[in-house]
Amino acid sequence: MSSNGIFQHTACNKSHHSYEEKLQSSSEHLSPGLMTDLREEGKEQVMDNETPEKKCVEEVLEGVSLAPAHCLWTTEANGSVRLRIDELCPQEPITVHQMFMTSVQKYGNLFALATKRNDKWEKITFSEYYHLSRMAAKSFLKLGLERFHSVAILGFNSEEWFLSAVGAVFAGGLMTGIYATNSPEACLYVASDSRANVIVVENQKQLDKILQIKDNLTHLKAIVQYSGPLQKKMPNLYSWEEFMGFGVDISDKSLDDIIDSQKANQCCVLIYTSGTTGMPKGVMLSHDNITWTARHASQAGDMQPAEVKQETIVSYLPLSHIAGQIYDLWTGIQWGELVYFAQPDALKGSLITTLREASPSSHMGVPRVWEKIMEKIKEEISHSAYMKKKLVTWAMSVILDANQRSTKDEEKSFVFTLADSLVMEKLRAELGFSRCQKFFSGAAPIGSDTMQFFLGLNIWIYEVYGMSESAGPHFMSGPKACKLLSCGKVVPGCRCKLANIDADGIGEVCFWGRNVFMGYLNMEDKTMEALGEDGWLRSGDLAKMDEEGFLYITGRIKELIITAGGENIPPLPIEQAVKREIPIISNAMLIGDKRKFLSILLTLKCVTNPETMEPTDNLSLEAVEYCQQLGSQARNVSDIIGGRDKVVNHAIQEGIDRVNAKATSNAQRIQKWTILRKEFSGSGGELGPTMKLRRPIVLKMYQSEIETFYRE
Template identity: 45%
Template sequence: MDIKCDDTNPIGPDQIKPSESLVTTDPEGSVRLRIPNSGKAIETLPPISVPGYFQRTVDRFPNKVALGWKEADTWKTFTYKEYLNEVRTTAKAFIHLGLEEKHSVCILGFNSVEWFLSDLGAIFAGGIAVGIYTTNSPEACKYCAEVSRANIIVVEDDYQLQKVLNVRSSLPKLKAIIQYTGEPKHSDVLSWKQLIDIGKSLPDDLVDERLRRIAINECCTLVFTSGTVGNPKAVMLSHDNLTYDATAIFERLRLTPGEETLVSYLPLSHVAAQTVDIYLAMCGGVAVYFADKNALKGSLINTLQEIRPTKFLGVPRVYEKIFEKMQQVAAQNGFVKKAIASWAKQYTLQHHLDLINGIQSKSWAYSLASSVIFQKIKEALGLQRCTFFCSAAAPLSTDIKKYFMSIDIPIMECFGMSEASGGHTLAVESANNLNSIGMTIPGLKTKIFQPDEQGQGEICMYGRHICMGYLNEPEKTVEAIDEEGWLHTGDLGKIDQNGFVYITGRLKELLITAGGENIPPVPIEQSLKQELPNVSNAFLIGDKRKFLSILISLKTEVDTEGVPVENLLPSTQNWLKSLGCPAATVQEVLKAGPDPKLTAAIQEAINRVNEKATSRAQKIQKFSILPADFSVPTGELGPTMKVKRRVVEQKYSTIIEKMYV
């Protein structure tokens, strides 16, 4: 039973407005908080607003470093007290520039101090913070600003500014544009310094008055889904959604208040980065340092080496890139070094597998390998102080997990959605499983909707982290959140007897063959990638078809913008050489048709995958090698690295149809 709130709550940001509904699609609406009358301490945690959450941390850690950024090769910092003052200054300036309550500030740029200040400044001013993906087109930016009723847009540089200027005439509610890097070339665009100067000239009661009208159960942030099909949905997150989920994750990880350090580099327009970098950090006085904008193009390691974070969150592609680089380095080692490394990896992998199986032991071989050999690797990566490694946004292959375990870097999976404020399940080393997405975070609930004989069905989530609804989209909100408040994820999965949650497919991605059999593509794609480590992406075809086929892209280099290029990775070249069909580029592989030795190797891997198929309909019959890998800039991947299936099908329709002639 949920607590019903009334008007007896105190005036101010920590008030709760009366509401009987669990959902709303109105930007000015409120919802009933899902606080049980009794239960675990984390479930009944007193609700708190974002400003209240922030103030509580400032009271505990006023002089602790909160934010760090680099200027001219020198690290600058804000303490938590200074951080709060800057947020209030930003909020005052936003109000002065015309930010109305429950209207938005859109932020378009790479992670920075200004991104954080804009986000929280919008919330302190009674507005709504909205991150926009930096890869968005001008039209996509316009859509986000229009839907969220943007009064202010904050952009990183002239490149992002041009997108806004292209659509400015179509945004009548837009009152101001601020550019936070470089000097604006347009007289009606404010620099960040001008914004702060405006805020400093205004009285504090300007923001205090807005704070008095904020409520915990109202929307403070919009997160746009990646929009793999049609326009993205605007997920409405309340103060309680964000502060509760961050606290639950903080408690699950048993972080040490005032002692942790993070590096911010994953896109803040995505909910995972916001939940971890802004709110998890705020929960316990964590110091957050910003990587530069080339972090995902190779410079991240420089920041890691300087900052030496205590916790690290990555997406699969980040770990895969580290793996590929380390494979290249290892290939240069002599026989003795390779023998030592092999010995050390064997004992280290076994140590971590023992932990998964509940065996608490530490051999002398593992202790030696960990403290001498792998400590040096961690130092080279800047991860020697890191005690927790996490992967989010998409599945990380079992082979990659095992590799990192073998060098004493156990990576834990987590799973969540924008609609669940970021985190819902999480693995920790004492409760881990190689094939699962972890256990449900304490205080939250998971169930399987309409399970079949094997216990597989749609994964559903419940808890105080479940969003308010989709902005202005009541039908889609009702589709996603049922009358009891359960969020239907669209993911197929199961829960085992130990509480581990597994994803086995996606309902909307199910391939329905011409014979009527439902086939989840992801498990088959992942299985083939495990058999072929030099394959970057495998894409299953078969919807309304007589049989399954698969598209394969080989691992290649990428340019400075993240676009795949012709040149194959050294590891891919070595693999081809070992098969007796050397090639340096994808074009060489495809010229006059792939070499029979390569096609035979791929077919053998497909045969091994097919041996695991539960029916003939789930066996791959044909394959084709693509001329380029998938990427965000070229459109096949969304901002969270999920494959846009319709885009791939349209882009390679000619290749696909040839397999069905």
Template identity: 40%
Template sequence: MDNLKLAKASSYVCYNPKDPVILRLDQTGDGSLEPITVPERFHQVQLSFPEMIAFKYKTRGEESRDENAIYEEPLNKPWISVTYKEYYQMCRRTARAFIFLGLESTHAVGIIGFNSPEWFYSNFGAIFAGGISTGIYTTNDPDSCLHILNDCVVDIIVVENRLQLLKILKIQDELPSLKAIIQYKGSLKQEAGEYRFKIYSWYDFIKLSSKVNDDELDKIINTLRANMCCTLLYTSGTTGTPKGVMISHDNITWTARQVAKMIKYRVCEEILLSYLPLGHVAAQIVDIYLLMDTANTLYFAHPDVYKGTIVKYLQQVRPTLFVGVPRVYEKIAEKMQEIHHRMTGAKKVITDWARIIGSDGSIALMKGKPLPCFSCLAKVLVFNKVRKALGLDRCTYFVSTGAALSHQTLTYLNSFNIPVMEVYGLNECSGPCTINHPGPGHNWAGSAGLPLIGTHVRISSHYDEFPGELCMSGRNVFMGYINKEKETNEAFNKDGWFKTGDYGKLERTETGGPFVFIKGRIRELIILSGGESVVPDDIENAIKEELKDFISNVMIVGNKKRFLAVLLAIKTEMDEANKPTDIFTPLAKAWLDSVLSPNNNITTLNVLLKSKPVELDNAIQNAINKVNEKHCEKSVYIQKWVFVPRDFSLAGGELGPTLKLRRPVVLKRYSQIIDFIYQDGNTTRSSKSISKRSS
């Protein structure tokens, strides 16, 4: 292939996907590495490791008769392997088929589906063909899909199954540039009506590649430049309309190299389970690009992984790296706690003893000090067994990303020698901004980690209205928001640093640093009517920690009000569609029984909200009082609290695709309850009457 050079550019940012940008190159060091395009890097890797296994996936089970259901895939079905040479060649075939269907330069291929080989092929195929890959969350409704697909000028859409296909068909008349739809799972049924575009099965689509030769594809690949856009990552919309974040070839290839270097990700030795939604930047940079850059092996989970089978997949795959959002780690910790609570006798005594050793050991490792006495014995008796039961016995690096992990979950897992380390990232920074990773001086619990090697971080108090905003500069910083000049310009300060929108600080610890500490989103800052400012995240996490067995989600309210109040969501079981039910989780029920009595008649959330006893009122209020004393100034004490009638969930819309709290949705949904909280001027009125209102 030709040596790929940079396209001429006049600015570090753009809002038109056709425009290249000036790269933020440093004179020396990691920021000065030679730029390279995605196709060229992939070409190098597959030449070096053609027979290395790139990924494995399960053979497909029988499709359900219900067209909206996920087909069943028994865990005992065999894995099918794909080598890097086969992977690369299939990406080229996909690109040639896209070219035949009329994919235009810098137009988009939209991909909506669960993680699969076809998702990866479509992603690289779009980039190879000179288009832009655009991932869409499977949970998006038709209107959300429409906004994204029109925003990026979509030529072709790749859907997983009929359920996703029907979403697109509902909005087809509003997609003027659409030329084809490809469905890669399930039988393709003949649709009634006539369309200006064609609908293909994956098999029929791939056959189209024979109509375009390799020379034609190579001509397109050789026109690509490292400072051109190749991928769009849409923001989750937790604070507004999703924006398309334009990511360049260099953003991807440089960031992947730096992550691999920083975490010492070994070539051809690592194993990963792919299950996080690929519309999210963390899944893309780790599952797709870090994997490709280091020639490692990935296993695809099945969509039912979100219904509680993740441990079964982990037991089969036994990954060396595990990446999860905080809610995944919370669920793992909850299951461990349920088992722990049922223990009796010598087994419980040994486990509790080992947890003390584990907690002290995690602190020792973080500080680079010798492990406590009997650490090896605790490992043999307890820790190794726990890890094996979870399928994490080979895992050397546990990553939490997407939001802050609660202190109580972090410390609980640490006590079992599962040292979860937080990574802070944004779409606009091609994924990771700061990283905690194993080793003294590289990890500090509660921090967001150290800046990615080759990037620059500072806390700005000069160019921004709100002092303390974390700002970034480096080759991981995005090109701009597609078709949004105003928003693109507003995202950078006067000297070109990207404003993350997060309130943060830099601090040195006893092991080194400076480590980055994130205090919360500036847009989520609550300003009381008296002018007091409150960052809700820390207070919310403190409440969750005080009520860890009973409360699942917490949201502080009170913007422009006289005082703070809090919405509390009680832990309940999820149904088959991942919607919250009325049934308490075992931990929640056990906690409730301890507050009341084991023989109480409260068996469901609905009954609780109707009859909430005084003992529960007092227990909740005592917890709120503790949080007020520890975490709040008296002027911003939480003065009222209320239970909401169901837990927050992805299916319910209160949580985004990465399980972040969607505050505007919660405020709108529970506006009547919130209005009731503030309608009485007496701020000391009993919260009992408020809680009953929520039912």
């Protein structure tokens, strides 16, 4: 047994020896180290010994009502788990309702949610938010929501999305988000697997998907549409207004009885993985996973409770993904934040308008969002008058140099202060960041060029690293702990270790803490694969850690390229190096698994159709300027592909050569490359909902181009 483990797989088997039974029944929630020590002593009377940790656990659990549990994991929707309470995270476990009630008592009169209707921001308080969530819960019960069945929500972020989510939990159901970009078939999988009794859809477009599959959903009882008029009356289809009135005859006592029956170690949220490496998995998160993470992860990011200063954020990231959900929804309740909802076309251009109006105090983005903002700023700078362009370039150079040489809070020079106040304050205000103090990036690694660009604007982007299975962040950078290109340090109260460390100090990142999930719904083999015999969550990510505890991701085990010669090559560092050396490249995907040499697929930066979000043939302004600097007149992707523009193709080869010159071995050199006809995109299928590269799909889509590399 690992010295860091708490229970082996046999801990879930009821046929233990008497000592093991007594050990587990007497101390359900001991930490990994203490549990190991107790086993090694092998004495039944050890449970009578006083240890600071045991005393801490007993004090926490005194009077706390938890559902009976025999294991750290479960795969059943109505199952319960042992909580990982120890001296690092001894806080009393609470349910989502208890968290919300505490916030209502503290922040009841503060505004909680802001929605723009008819060009005017309408706000509701935390007291109103709580009351409306109870109304939604009663209506779900009236529609027949059963305990531990799901309410599936399909649509863009909104007040109704939040009320449906909280209401589903209050009513004893499982809140389940479905990506708005999902196909009808993908919606069918999630709704069926989660046994959805009710599906809440945004509009007619999303409703049409459900109508195509509803006959195959055996548990479905009702559909609710929260935006736009119902175009056709159908049985069991309701508008939001109709829905919110259904629960009037459900008594408060009936709802309270259900709320009171909920335990912190039971499931309340399902997060479905994006399915980039197989069928989506339903990540089961307990009340304790949600409430503990909402409190402690946000503390690591220096989010302030409303009694100190009310934080303001803009909600626009997919709420079906853990990053958006924990940051917008649950942390918002925990700390009394004011959440502004962006418009559905946020990523088509309206996000900046919302940011200017909301003036958030913190902002979360995935790397592709930050890249798009960067490209927009570069485009506007290039269109500026000569003197303004020179002034901005000078200011960015001064600020970047100063920030790279010091930490965020170190005192800066007069020239730095002048550049920031004279130039950058105005630029940040134009972006809607005049009041923003904290900027976060998560869901995928962010490029160093993007980090450095924003550093030149005096915007420090703090990386957040975690998984759906860790209820979001397990490592965080923040104002008090930040190193460029690092994911930060482990969230206080959580543990981490690197497994199978190689000669370079690189190993698999493993997680332990109150944020670690309950298990995958109905998937025992996958659950055991993720948690192993010792209960540590295996991330599948490779990383190294410096002497101060800062984590640096180097790749992903499943993405490792093992060449025909047997060399293991993580693709991410090479791909990022190519993008750094060749500014015209938007995406790079390394190829070479079981092959004799490496090759790479490249896409060029291009203009995106604002309506369809599909990449066009037109090169971006930055790409056009790059070509012009080389002496090329190319303005379209089609002008360059297939070796048509010798100048640009030569420059790309030179960039590849520079990357190869830094390779640690011949096997890590890129031998062949090609430019694809279009940029990777979500609509094209190459990128997932959070703009993460879907490597298996790209391999299938561009199989013919790849095979061309390796023909004799």
